[in-house]
Amino acid sequence: MKVTDVKVYPLVQPLEIKSFAFSQTWVTGRQVTIVVISTDEGIEGCGEAFGPAQALARTIETFCAPRILGQDPFNTDVIWDSIYRPYRHNSQKGLLCEALSAVDIALWDIKGKATGQPVYNLLGGAFRDRAHAYATGLYRPMAEDPKAALIEEALGYKDAGFFAMKYKMGTVSVEEDLEILGAIRDAIGWDTTLMVDANCAYDAAEAVWLAREMEDLEIYWFEEPLPPEDLDGYVELKNSTTIRIAAGECEMTRFGFRELIARRCVDILQPDAGICGGITEFQKITAMASAWNTQIVPHVWGTNIAIAAALHCYAAIPHIPGKINPPEPFFEFDRSPNPLREGATHEKFTAVDSYIDIPKTPGLGVTVDKDFLKAHAVQ
Ligand SMILES: [Mg+2]
CATH class of the missing domain: 3.30.390.10 (Enolase-like, N-terminal domain)
Known part of the structure; x- marks a missing residue:
């Protein structure tokens, strides 16, 4: 061919x-x-x-x-x-x-x-046939009362059955972020998992302080607290908090991820197949993560094509570490406004009770x- x-x-x-x-x-x-x-x-x-x-x-x-x-x-x-x-x-x-x-x-x-x-079979087979999806959303909205709008959005994800959701911090002062985060925690209760994503907004000192403040709110992970170039800052932060540190959406290739992994900068790696070098490279990064006993949660922020590619990569991620009843990795399901997401393919992805079925048809499973x-x- x-x-x-x-x-x-x-x-x-x-x-x-x-x-x-x-x-x-x-x-x-x-x-x-x-x-x-x-x-x-x-x-x-x-x-x-x-x-x-x-x-x-x-x-x-x-x-x-x-x-x-x-x-x-x-x-x-x-x-x-x-x-x-x-x-x-x-x-x-x-x-x-x-x-x-x-x-x-x-x-x-x-x-x-x-x-x-299906692509996952070419990657060595599926460890799971559905993805445990969390809602990515809670961005700073164009609203008269952003805090009220964010609480309403968070309750919408909870009502839709999502087990977890992620708040985007760093657009306002750390004090205002903590106030909003506390209000979201109060609104959704303690049985829904809550993560935060700063998209590289802080230096190490500020991130260490923030992480300590957020420990009482049971934040599950602190995503991209620092710029991706500050690997020493990541190590400093990771060693100073009980909150998991996540990053990797800005990183590319096995060579870039080698540093994040081998220097133990993060607890959770977030490679994106549409950024890091494709499915070929995602698989190599997964092998390294497995060798260093580091979790992987794919980053995905595109259309249903990107979601499909991520789902196949996700299906083939081994349990890190393996055990008799391993928890499944989280799967990012972007819920922010994107008119291109659904239009690009004939097939649609929906989360039912926080789970998305992984396509079983040949290839990526989307047209x-x-x-x-x-x-x-x-x-
Ligand atoms: Mg992110």
Whole structure:
């Protein structure tokens, strides 16, 4: 089988009054880059990358596509190496690695469809057939009374059956964040798991102080408290609190994750298949995490294609550590406004009692809606 065509769809959709903020910026629109790879046997695969859509589309079209055309899509490691290695100056972190991620995911979709197997079977089989989903939301809203709006949103997740949810902190003062967090805890009670995500908002001293304040609120994990470059700060923080420390959505490739893992910077790793180098690289990161006895919770913030890719990677994560009745890893289920999420594929994902079924059909188990892609693609 040979790759015959690589088509890219940079999708952009404004959010207008549904705009929201996390600690680094206001999100006034959602964007995503979807790639569809065709073969001479009529099998197509789809992939997705996280990042600036138009720049990623240009990178895939001008840089990745010429290196994939004519290649056997089963050679995912060889193709990965052919794009990453000769261009290490550019590919270690950033757009080229994200572009490679989308391409790699699409190749795995093709491999699954060609063999009639769901992707997780090609990764060694599923340790679980459903994902234990938590709600990602609770961003700073454009509301007259943000605190009341956040409490209402949190209660909505609880009513929808989610066992856990995540609050995005760092858009306001630490005092205001703690007040809102306390109010959310009061509203949802102590039987719902609550995490926080700061998206790199603090230095080590502030994060250590905040973590101590949050221990009484039974915060399950403190996500990206520090910038990803401050690995020593992560070690300092991790050794100073009983709250689990999570990070990894900004990290790329097995080489980047090696530092996070081997230096024991975090308790929970959060690689994103659409960022870290695709399913090929996610699998290698998983093997390292297993060797260092470190948990993995996939990061995912895209359309149903990204969710599907994450679900297959998640299915194949071994229990870390294994035991007779191991708890299942958490699975990120982004509930923030994203009109592109549902439109990109014909299949939809829903959480019922906090569980999402992992697709069992060949490949990723989703089919792209090309009419939607064409309608929302920008130049
Ligand atoms: Mg995050």
